[in-house]
Amino acid sequence: MTETQSADQSPRPDVGLSVTATTADGIHVLTLAGEIDHHTGDTLRRALDVEATGPVRIAVDMGQVTFMDSSGINILINAHHAAAATGGWLRLAAPVPAVLRTLQIVGIDEVIDCHPTLPDALDH
Numbered sequence: 001m002t003e004t005q006s007a008d009q010s011p012r013p014d015v016g017l018s019v020t021a022t023t024a025d026g027i028h029v030l031t032l033a034g035e036i037d038h039h040t041g042d043t044l045r046r047a048l049d050v051e052a053t054g055p056v057r058i059a060v061d062m063g064q065v066t067f068m069d070s071s072g073i074n075i076l077i078n079a080h081h082a083a084a085a086t087g088g089w090l091r092l093a094a095p096v097p098a099v100l101r102t103l104q105i106v107g108i109d110e111v112i113d114c115h116p117t118l119p120d121a122l123d124h
Helices: 003-009 042-049 070-086 097-107 118-123
Strands: 017-024 027-036 055-069 089-093 113-115
Touching: 017 042, 017 070, 027 042, 027 070, 027 118, 042 070, 055 070, 055 097, 070 089, 070 097, 089 097, 113 118
Parallel strands: 027 055, 055 089, 089 113
Antiparallel strands: 017 027
16 A cells, blocks of 8 residues: 555544633533534534533534534534533524525524524523
8 A cells, every 4th residue: 555545545634623612601612713524523523522510501603614514514413412401502603604504504593592693692
């Protein structure tokens, strides 16, 4: 096997998405920047997998997400269900127009609360 073949078969590292995690009043706040797709999905999945002894409450600031495909949709749906199972919630904040359009096309905005700003998502 040549080096080129080996490199082509190795998984692509998680590049293109950064996640900053903070906590505000017991709410896990994830600030995302970059693209959410098949290659970066594990980064988001790990960030959404929070340990809590009570209801899991997560606000995801999507103001710097430039692209999201079906991988991201599936991850968000799974995180929404997992949070709801604890009596908590998942809220999305400040999606850019292209990402908001994706959320609307597949109806995620009807399932997961979407807010125009992060403070709105934290206050509701």
